[in-house]
Structure formats: structure tokens, C-alpha cells
Amino acid sequence: MAHIEFDHVTKRYGDVVAVRDITVTVEDREFFCFFGPPSSGKSTLLRLLLGIEKPTEGEIRIDGKVVNAQSPAERNLAMVFQNLALFPHMSARDNLRFPLVERGVATNIIDERLGGIADKLHIGHLLGKRPAQLSGGERQRVAIGRALMREATAYLMDDPISALDARLREEMRVELKRLQREIGHTFIYVTHDQEEAMSVADRMAILEHGVIRQIDPPQLIYDRPHSRYVASIVGAPTMNFVAGEFDGSRGEFRSADGALKVALSGYCGEATEAVDLAFRPEDTVLGGADGMPARVVSVEPLGAFSIVIVDSGSQALKAMIKGQATPSTGDIVTVGVTPSRVAMFRHGDGRRLEADAHHPTINIKTAREETQPC
Amino acid sequence: MAAITLENLSKNFGAFAALKELNLEVRDREFVALLGPSGCGKTTTMNLISGLLHPSVGRILFDTRDVTPIPMDRRGVGFVFQNYAIFTHMTVRQNLAFGLRVRRLPPSEINRRVGAIAEMMQLTKLLDSRTDKLSVNILQRIAIGRSAIVEPAIFLLDEPLSNVDAAFRQVMRTELKTLQRQFKQTMVYVTHDQLEAMTMADRIAVLDQGILQQVGSPLEIYNHPRNVFVARFIGSPGMNLLNGRLSAENGQTFVDLGPAGRTDALPSGLARAAERAQSANVLVGVRPEDLECVDGATESGLTLVVSFVERIGHRTVVHLGAGAQSAKMTAHSTFVAALGSALRLRARAAGLRLFDRSSGLALTLE
Numbered sequence: 001m002a003h004i005e006f007d008h009v010t011k012r013y014g015d016v017v018a019v020r021d022i023t024v025t026v027e028d029r030e031f032f033c034f035f036g037p038p039s040s041g042k043s044t045l046l047r048l049l050l051g052i053e054k055p056t057e058g059e060i061r062i063d064g065k066v067v068n069a070q071s072p073a074e075r076n077l078a079m080v081f082q083n084l085a086l087f088p089h090m091s092a093r094d095n096l097r098f099p100l101v102e103r104g105v106a107t108n109i110i111d112e113r114l115g116g117i118a119d120k121l122h123i124g125h126l127l128g129k130r131p132a133q134l135s136g137g138e139r140q141r142v143a144i145g146r147a148l149m150r151e152a153t154a155y156l157m158d159d160p161i162s163a164l165d166a167r168l169r170e171e172m173r174v175e176l177k178r179l180q181r182e183i184g185h186t187f188i189y190v191t192h193d194q195e196e197a198m199s200v201a202d203r204m205a206i207l208e209h210g211v212i213r214q215i216d217p218p219q220l221i222y223d224r225p226h227s228r229y230v231a232s233i234v235g236a237p238t239m240n241f242v243a244g245e246f247d248g249s250r251g252e253f254r255s256a257d258g259a260l261k262v263a264l265s266g267y268c269g270e271a272t273e274a275v276d277l278a279f280r281p282e283d284t285v286l287g288g289a290d291g292m293p294a295r296v297v298s299v300e301p302l303g304a305f306s307i308v309i310v311d312s313g314s315q316a317l318k319a320m321i322k323g324q325a326t327p328s329t330g331d332i333v334t335v336g337v338t339p340s341r342v343a344m345f346r347h348g349d350g351r352r353l354e355a356d357a358h359h360p361t362i363n364i365k366t367a368r369e370e371t372q373p374c
Numbered sequence: 375m376a377a378i379t380l381e382n383l384s385k386n387f388g389a390f391a392a393l394k395e396l397n398l399e400v401r402d403r404e405f406v407a408l409l410g411p412s413g414c415g416k417t418t419t420m421n422l423i424s425g426l427l428h429p430s431v432g433r434i435l436f437d438t439r440d441v442t443p444i445p446m447d448r449r450g451v452g453f454v455f456q457n458y459a460i461f462t463h464m465t466v467r468q469n470l471a472f473g474l475r476v477r478r479l480p481p482s483e484i485n486r487r488v489g490a491i492a493e494m495m496q497l498t499k500l501l502d503s504r505t506d507k508l509s510v511n512i513l514q515r516i517a518i519g520r521s522a523i524v525e526p527a528i529f530l531l532d533e534p535l536s537n538v539d540a541a542f543r544q545v546m547r548t549e550l551k552t553l554q555r556q557f558k559q560t561m562v563y564v565t566h567d568q569l570e571a572m573t574m575a576d577r578i579a580v581l582d583q584g585i586l587q588q589v590g591s592p593l594e595i596y597n598h599p600r601n602v603f604v605a606r607f608i609g610s611p612g613m614n615l616l617n618g619r620l621s622a623e624n625g626q627t628f629v630d631l632g633p634a635g636r637t638d639a640l641p642s643g644l645a646r647a648a649e650r651a652q653s654a655n656v657l658v659g660v661r662p663e664d665l666e667c668v669d670g671a672t673e674s675g676l677t678l679v680v681s682f683v684e685r686i687g688h689r690t691v692v693h694l695g696a697g698a699q700s701a702k703m704t705a706h707s708t709f710v711a712a713l714g715s716a717l718r719l720r721a722r723a724a725g726l727r728l729f730d731r732s733s734g735l736a737l738t739l740e
Binding site for chain 1: 411412509510511539540541544548551566567568569572573592593596597607608609610611612661662663682684685686687688693704707
């Protein structure tokens with residue numbers, strides 16, 4: 001069992017606030033991810049949980065018990081670090097055995113456990129090798145294996161695969177997720193790669209300057225970001241933002257340059273507000289009847305799809321098109337958006353302008369859930 | 375003018391051959407990406423071009439001039455490393471101006487160029503800041519700006535974006551491409567990230583184990599990989615490769631995929647290429663986006679079991695298996711399938727590729 005709670009946790013280093021008023025509960029057997037740009041407080045949260053740092057304010061609880069005063073050893077959490085920290089003079093087998101040998105566990109128990117872990121991580125054939133003889137991905141698996149050798153309350157990982165090649169990262173994240181499902185432990189994972197976070201996490205917490213901006217399952221974060229900040233750091237290529245105003249009485253968005261108008265019914269209020277209209281590149285429509293004219297600035301072919309960057313005169317927008325047939329650089333096209341696929345974020349606080357909850361056309365969640373039959 | 379010709383280039387470190395008989399031409403003003411996994415020889419190639427390393431065999435030409443014996447500092451190439459080396463006791467402005475001051479350019483010219491490059495690299499507001507407190511992202515921008523400012527005809531970049539965060543990497547990809555167009559440089563870019571190579575390069579040279587695997591435009595390489603290594607390495611996820619056996623029926627050619635089923639009849643071009651196969655045992659290549667679900671009623675087609683579903687934003691990667699075969703399919707984000715359920719699939723005929731199983735080479739008509 002591992003039910004982990006941060007309750008109004010703040011950590012200060014002198015005048016610098018590393019994390020502020022963090023309240024989050026990680027459920028037992030959850031794959032929970034802290035995601036944010038560098039120095040947004042992700043690693044600080046892991047260090048606080050591990051017990052290497054003490055919170056300035058607030059409580060950390062594991063299975064209901066306050067652990068603020070406990071040493072790292074008493075908390076019984078296992079950690080995989082970014083730089084792996086394998087012993088170079090030991091074989092993979094001895095690296096895996098090490099944490100249990102240190103604790104004086106009987107040899108037959110260690111070997112039994114080692115066999116099980118080696119099977120799950122597909123590293124049986126590597127056990128006789130030293131770290132220097134292993135590839136990056138193999139070393140990574142051994143390091144994860146070493147953490148798993150202990151029966152820990154939860155397993156903490158600080159950007160564990162960021163040093164690997166792109167291709168290997170794609171494979172390893174799936175392996176990690178499978179492994180976590182299989183062994184049914186709680187994983188708490190830190191990454192600065194949004195695609196990795198979305199791939200592995202059951203739920204993710206988005207951090208900005210030490211503050212949590214949203215906690216939700218990845219798909220909900222992607223489809224219903226609460227703020228412009230969250231919208232802007234999740235998704236690749238990044239979301240498009242068009243500055244303008246929303247006229248609540250007429251139900252219409254107008255871009256600041258007047259070129260783009262989108263009828264958006266179903267929002268509450270009559271007032272006119274300064275907002276950013278936001279839409280994802282895959283929801284950007286090129287060549288539609290009611291778009292604004294724009295010039296194609298560049299085309300990035302990715303094989304399965306293409307990214308077309310257009311310039312409307314006042315800003316650059318990205319469109320993601322399926323396949324390889326695209327307009328050419330220099331072409332004039334129209335650019336628009338499907339009204340049901342947009343969000344609006346207020347200028348100033350960046351909060352999402354909420355739609356009337358009962359309005360069917362504007363509820364993106366509803367639209368998305370019409371599943372595609374197979 | 376600054377074309378680069380690599381002629382029969384090899385580099386050995388003791389008994390280890392880091393690079394084997396590389397022949398590659400980088401045209402004037404071209405953006406070429408050297409792409410491959412760690413240890414493939416891409417950085418060695420880069421270091422040979424810069425003069426940091428000396429080849430064991432072969433020569434290097436800049437245009438028609440043989441630069442093989444010329445030391446690094448006299449080759450006049452710009453170089454940006456993965457680990458930027460910024461002078462931390464200097465301001466951003468002093469760092470940017472460094473190369474120009476060494477070259478004793480007049481102060482007015484230095485100011486003009488520093489202003490222009492700062493504007494382009496979005497460093498204008500930071501010009502008078504000290505560099506010791508700046509983020510990794512900004513430092514890498516300064517490193518690129520500092521090399522670009524001397525306007526080298528040849529600009530070499532060795533994984534300049536691998537230490538910056540993912541969001542910033544996206545922005546920098548576009549900026550580097552713009553930079554290259556503006557300065558009209560010949561650019562050689564080392565990366566292990568196929569996405570970076572695909573989005574920026576005019577041509578990609580794929581390397582593995584010190585051997586050049588294929589050179590071509592991003593789409594040439596994506597659509598017509600020369601061998602199974604390139605097929606797997608390019609694309610996200612890479613191309614699926616399934617073990618199969620060629621079979622003929624009523625004048626048409628199919629590939630039998632064992633427990634996974636059978637392909638549709640091969641298009642005529644591919645069927646003719648299949649006749650050149652050394653053996654009936656082949657690998658069938660199909661991209662994840664070229665697999666599609668079909669109605670259960672059709673007779674031919676593939677049957678694969680869902681082993682894992684990965685939802686990433688606008689798309690879903692469905693991991694599939696049948697016996698010892700495995701494959702991935704990309705689907706819309708709304709796609710739903712239960713783990714363990716069997717899917718009836720079809721591989722679009724136009725997307726099918728064949729590879730010889732023993733040599734790993736693509737079977738084509740050329």
C-alpha cells in the first residue's frame with residue numbers, strides 16, 4: 001500500500017520559494033507524473049518525499065502517517081536517479097544484489113527476487129556484464145531493476161530516461177508503464193518531456209514556478225487545459241494562440257487584427273473580454289471557406305503527417321496535416337479552425353473562459369468521447 | 375561557396391573502427407543531418423570535418439581545396455557542441471562579440487552584428503546580463519549566436535538541442551532553420567533524434583556502426599528506406615517489420631504472415647520486385663499509419679492482439695502482437711480498444727515494403 005499526500009507543502013531556501021502550497025494525493029498503484037519546465041519544482045518535490053529535504057511548511061503523509069520527521073531510510077522509498085549511479089566495478093548482477101546484501105537479506109531470497117526482476121526487465125542475459133559493457137538502455141534497465149529489488153512503499157524516478165537516445169526513450173517509456181502495471185506498485189515520476197509524461201502517467205501534475213497549475217489525467221490536460229500556461233506546455237507542436245476579444249453578447253471572437261472571426265455560442269456572460277483564442281495544430285483548418293488568408297512560411301514533412309507554418313500577417317500559426325500532400329512554401333491559403341475545438345484564455349490571469357456546461361456544441365470533452373469504431 | 379566532400383573516409387581508434395569508408399557530399403548552402411544512434415560514427419564524422427580529429431584513411435575537401443592536412447583553427451568552420459562553452463565571467467554581449475573582437479573588426483561593425491544576432495536569437499533584452507545565472511536554454515542560444523556571428527561558410531552543430539528542454543527544442547528547430555537560410559551557410563547537424571533531422575534537414579545521412587546506411591531527402595528516406603535499419607530508425611514509431619513468406623495465387627503475390635494472417639495482393643511493382651528475392655522468406659515493412667481497422671467480415675487481412683495502448687495528445691499508438699510478431703498502429707486520439715482484444719487490420723497496399731530477410735536490404739525494382 002502506498003497512499004502519498006502532500007498537504008499544503010512549501011519549501012523555501014532562504015528567500016527563494018522552491019515549491020509553494022502543494023496539495024496533492026497520489027493513490028495506491030498509481031503512475032503519477034510531475035511535469036514542468038526546468039526549475040519548476042519537480043525534483044524538489046521528489047527530494048521532499050524521499051526525505052533528503054524537509055518541508056518549510058505543511059505535511060507529507062505516507063499511508064496516513066506524517067513522515068516529516070522520518071529519515072529517508074524510515075520512509076522505505078526506492079529511487080532511480082537521472083544519472084543511474086550504477087557501481088562501475090560490479091557486474092549487473094552484483095549491482096542488483098547490492099541493496100539487499102547491504103541489508104543482510106538471505107542469499108536464497110535475494111537470488112529468487114533477482115530472478116523475478118531480471119525476467120520482468122528482460123535483463124537475464126546481461127547479468128554477468130559490467131555497466132561499461134552495457135548500452136544506455138541496458139544500463140537504464142539495470143538501474144531500474146536495482147530500485148525494484150527492494151520491496152519499497154513507492155518507486156520514485158527523476159527523469160530516468162532523459163539521457164537516452166530518442167528512439168530508446170520511446171521504447172523505454174512503454175516498458176516502464178507495462179512494468180508498473182505488471183508489478184502493481186506506486187510510481188512517482190518526474191519529467192520535462194510532455195510526450196513522455198502523457199505516455200506513462202495515469203494522472204499528471206503540471207508545475208509552474210513551484211506551484212501546481214492542474215492535476216488531471218493526460219488526455220484531459222490535453223483536451224481541457226485550465227489555463228493558457230498548461231495549454232502552452234502540453235502538446236507538440238504547441239497550441240496556436242490568437243490575441244483578440246470575445247464579444248459575449250454576440251457570441252463572437254474577433255482577432256486583434258480583425259482578420260479572424262469565429263462564432264462561438266454557449267459561453268456565459270454578455271461582456272466583452274480580451275482573450276487569446278487557442279487551438280491545436282491538428283484542429284487548424286487550411287483551405288476552408290471562412291478562414292483568413294495567410295502565406296505558407298515553411299513545411300516540415302514528418303512522413304505520417306506534415307507541419308505547415310503559415311503567416312497571417314500578424315502572426316505565425318501551425319497546422320498539422322495528415323499525410324505528405326501539403327501546400328508549398330509561398331502559397332497563399334486560408335486558415336481557420338473548427339469552432340468546437342477551440343478554447344479561450346483571458347488576458348491577465350490566463351484562465352480558461354468556461355463554456356456553459358450544458359451547451360453541447362462547445363463541450364470539447366463530449367465531442368472527443370464519440371469513439372471511433374474499429 | 376562551401377561544399378564539403380568526404381572521400382573514402384575512415385577513422386580507427388586502435389582496433390575499433392569508428393567510421394568506415396564514408397563517401398558523402400554536402401552541397402553548398404545545404405542543411406545535412408547526420409543521424410544515428412549513439413556510437414554510429416556521426417560525431418566522429420563531424421570531428422573529422424572540423425579538424426578536431428584526423429582521418430586514418432581518406433580526404434576531406436572544402437569545394438576543391440583538400441583540407442585534410444589543415445589544422446582545425448585554420449579551416450574556418452563554426453562549431454556548436456552539445457555542451458556549450460560560455461565564458462561565465464562575461465556578459466551576453468561580450469560572449470557574442472568575442473569571435474569578432476579576436477578578428478579585430480571595427481567596434482561599429484561589431485555592435486551592428488551583435489545587435490542583429492541578438493535580435494535573431496531573442497537575446498536583445500539580456501545583452502548586458504551576466505551569463506552565470508542564465509538557464510540552459512539561454513546558454514545554448516548564446517553558444518549558437520556566438521558561432522553564427524562570425525558568419526562561417528560552414529557551420530557544424532553537434533546535438534546542440536539535446537540538453538535543452540523539449541518545448542524549447544521545438545522553438546529552436548525553427549530558429550536554426552531560419553538562421554541557416556538567412557546566413558546561407560552550409561550546415562552539418564549531428565543528431566540521434568529523427569524528428570529533428572526530418573524537420574530541419576534538406577538531406578539526411580543515416581549512419582549505423584560506422585557505416586553510411588542511406589542518404590536522401592527526409593521523405594525519400596521515410597518512404598523508401600534502403601534497409602531494415604533505416605526503416606526502423608526513421609518515423610515515430612518506426613516502420614513495422616513482420617516476418618513473412620511470399621506466396622502466389624491466381625497470378626497474384628501475397629505475403630503469408632503466419633499467425634498474423636496474410637497481406638492483400640501486392641501492387642504489381644512490388645510483386646515484380648519480390649521476384650528478385652533470394653528466398654521466399656522476407657520481411658514486410660508497413661508504417662504504423664498504414665495499418666487500418668477493417669470490418670470483421672472481410673476474408674483476407676491481418677489479425678493482431680492489442681498488448682498496450684499509448685495515448686499521446688492527438689494520436690494513439692496501439693501496440694499489437696501475434697505469436698512472435700509485433701507491430702504498432704497509430705490511430706486517432708478517440709480510438710478505443712481493450713487490452714487483449716483481437717483487431718482485424720489491413721495494411722494499405724501502397725504502404726507495403728519488402729526486405730530480404732538475410733541481407734536486410736529493401737527489395738525494389740531499381
